[in-house]
Amino acid sequence: MGVVAxxxxxxxxxxTGDPAAIIAGDAATSQQVAEIRAxxxxxxxxxxxxxxxxxxxxxxxxxxxxxxxKPVAELIVDRLEPTAxxxxxxxxxxxxxxxxxxxxxxxxxxxxxxRFVMGLSVLGFSVPAFVIGYALIYxxxxxxxxxxxxxxxxxxxxxxxxxxxLMLPSLTLSVIFVALIARITRTSVLEVLGADYxxxxxxxxxxxxxxxxxxxxxxxAVPIVTVxxxxxxxxxxxxxxxxxxxxIPGLGRLTVDAVLARDYPTVQAVVLLFSFAYVLINxxxxxxxxxxxxxxxx
Amino acid sequence: xxxxxxxxxxxxxxTARRLARNRSVVLGGIVLALIVLAGLLAPLLGTTDPAxxxxxxxxxxxxxxxxxxxxxxxxxxTHWMGTDSLGRDVYSRVVYGARVSLIIxxxxxxxxxxxxxxxxxxxxxxxxxxxxVMRVMDGLMAVPAILLAIALVSLAxxxxxxxxxxxxxxxIPRVVRLVRSVVLSIREEPYVEAAVAxxxxxxxxxxxxxxPGTVPPLIVQGTYVCASAxxxxxxxxxxxxxxxxxxxxxxxxxxxxxxxxxVFPHNILFPSIFLSLTVLAVNILGDGLRDTLDPRMRKRx
Numbered sequence: 001m002g003v004v005a006x007x008x009x010x011x012x013x014x015x016t017g018d019p020a021a022i023i024a025g026d027a028a029t030s031q032q033v034a035e036i037r038a039x040x041x042x043x044x045x046x047x048x049x050x051x052x053x054x055x056x057x058x059x060x061x062x063x064x065x066x067x068x069x070k071p072v073a074e075l076i077v078d079r080l081e082p083t084a085x086x087x088x089x090x091x092x093x094x095x096x097x098x099x100x101x102x103x104x105x106x107x108x109x110x111x112x113x114x115r116f117v118m119g120l121s122v123l124g125f126s127v128p129a130f131v132i133g134y135a136l137i138y139x140x141x142x143x144x145x146x147x148x149x150x151x152x153x154x155x156x157x158x159x160x161x162x163x164x165x166l167m168l169p170s171l172t173l174s175v176i177f178v179a180l181i182a183r184i185t186r187t188s189v190l191e192v193l194g195a196d197y198x199x200x201x202x203x204x205x206x207x208x209x210x211x212x213x214x215x216x217x218x219x220x221a222v223p224i225v226t227v228x229x230x231x232x233x234x235x236x237x238x239x240x241x242x243x244x245x246x247x248i249p250g251l252g253r254l255t256v257d258a259v260l261a262r263d264y265p266t267v268q269a270v271v272l273l274f275s276f277a278y279v280l281i282n283x284x285x286x287x288x289x290x291x292x293x294x295x296x297x298x
Numbered sequence: 299x300x301x302x303x304x305x306x307x308x309x310x311x312x313t314a315r316r317l318a319r320n321r322s323v324v325l326g327g328i329v330l331a332l333i334v335l336a337g338l339l340a341p342l343l344g345t346t347d348p349a350x351x352x353x354x355x356x357x358x359x360x361x362x363x364x365x366x367x368x369x370x371x372x373x374x375x376t377h378w379m380g381t382d383s384l385g386r387d388v389y390s391r392v393v394y395g396a397r398v399s400l401i402i403x404x405x406x407x408x409x410x411x412x413x414x415x416x417x418x419x420x421x422x423x424x425x426x427x428x429x430x431v432m433r434v435m436d437g438l439m440a441v442p443a444i445l446l447a448i449a450l451v452s453l454a455x456x457x458x459x460x461x462x463x464x465x466x467x468x469x470i471p472r473v474v475r476l477v478r479s480v481v482l483s484i485r486e487e488p489y490v491e492a493a494v495a496x497x498x499x500x501x502x503x504x505x506x507x508x509x510p511g512t513v514p515p516l517i518v519q520g521t522y523v524c525a526s527a528x529x530x531x532x533x534x535x536x537x538x539x540x541x542x543x544x545x546x547x548x549x550x551x552x553x554x555x556x557x558x559x560x561v562f563p564h565n566i567l568f569p570s571i572f573l574s575l576t577v578l579a580v581n582i583l584g585d586g587l588r589d590t591l592d593p594r595m596r597k598r599x
């Protein structure tokens with residue numbers, strides 16, 4: 001995380017433009033620009049600026065947005081709910097679809113089901129999220145008229161509308177995730193199915209389903225959870241795109257708007273926040289190993 | 299005297315034959331070759347100027363025919379994929395768009411593999427460099443790739459070079475890690491020890507004995523990098539922060555078609571098909587290459 005912080009800081013300081021000039025606008029005098037520069041502490045040496053910036057971040061002060069003229073922290077809190085809802089929905093949906101697919105493919109290894117699931121997974125990797133998004137909108141919202149086309153409704157304004165508007169975006173975003181998880185589930189279940197204890201379980205006369213769920217899947221859980229953690233990177237990238245396709249006012253949309261407006265404090269804060277979330281989730285994944293597999297201890 | 303068979307030539311011929319026999323390699327290769335040809339021969343494929351704006355023929359549906367006055371009289375011109383909201387021929391734009399996507403895919407793959415190879419070999423072989431380089435790489439990898447590309451694009455003016463650099467940087471750590479792991483395993487091999495014992499200088503050792511071992515996994519990795527670069531470019535252009543909008547790229551065509559998507563889906567449909575087909579072809583090619591060139595990697599995913 002330390003490296004990320006240095007990097008994110010330098011990212012913005014290395015730019016050619018003068019932030020003070022950007023904030024002041026075209027009509028500002030050089031006097032005004034100098035005042036703003038002093039206010040932002042830009043005349044101090046770079047290492048000192050970094051320490052101040054880092055201190056501010058750690059106390060929750062993310063600076064003020066150049067473009068929205070509001071504290072960045074406020075902007076982010078405002079946009080957090082849609083993104084969090086989308087991410088959670090996507091992960092749940094992806095796991096619900098992918099794990100059964102992967103287990104079935106492993107169980108019926110070599111049959112058409114297996115090949116179908118694997119083919120679907122290559123396809124899922126290759127078709128970009130916005131293509132899937134538009135295809136889904138076209139079929140389900142425009143042709144069939146089952147779901148609303150775009151937009152977002154806050155959870156507080158009714159659960160029905162919330163879920164209804166979240167369906168297509170989550171489905172869109174989950175495709176690449178499904179591809180990833182189904183693949184790894186298949187591989188790790190296949191590996192486990194060859195193990196002795198699975199043979200023992202079968203010899204005891206347990207049914208297929210029970211062997212698969214209780215013995216195979218449980219032991220295959222660690223790689224699956226790991227790949228879900230790593231997949232969060234894909235998810236974050238996908239969030240940015242999906243929110244644009246479905247006009248969801250979340251953090252992803254904020255990122256794009258901030259980049260378009262060259263609003264560096266916001267870009268900085270969002271990149272830092274997303275990276276932090278990514279690292280944090282992977283830490284939680286690592287910690288979950290002890291629960292999933294008591295043999296692992298730290 | 300016994301004539302020793304020269305091992306190099308038959309081995310290479312064997313690889314070529316194995317590649318030709320692999321169905322994924324052939325299928326992916328053919329589809330990709332067709333798209334490359336389309337991009338190269340774009341002016342000959344019945345296209346018009348992809349940037350030509352024609353306000354009187356805006357938003358025409360696919361298959362729309364119009365009469366064009368020529369020097370000798372009249373000719374009929376068909377917009378197979380319709381026109382966009384500025385009256386530009388979507389078919390021409392899609393075909394020309396292949397150029398940008400392929401250039402970006404190939405450039406990013408070559409650049410990130412080359413840079414990653416140099417850093418990876420040095421980090422894998424020089425111990426004191428290793429921990430520093432790997433910390434930096436870990437830091438870079440903690441930022442999700444697309445987000446990093448978006449942040450980098452925001453720093454410089456939009457253009458082909460900016461986009462390529464912005465996509466290359468997030469890819470480098472992955473290549474470095476791969477190269478480093480290969481180098482770490484090769485340096486323990488008996489033949490490297492033998493070369494060291496014979497007094498081979500480090501640069502020669504790296505070049506002759508260590509580098510060749512990294513080639514097969516790098517070819518495979520390069521194909522995947524190429525596929526993901528094409529997607530990332532499309533995403534950046536689609537979001538309006540990639541290649542400038544007047545250049546025809548698949549992402550730009552879709553961005554342009556976004557506003558009128560409900561009424562005229564063809565603007566999004568055709569570039570989507572080409573984009574997905576290209577990425578799919580590259581990915582299938584990569585899977586095939588992995589299975590033939592580098593059987594060890596098959597287990598990894």
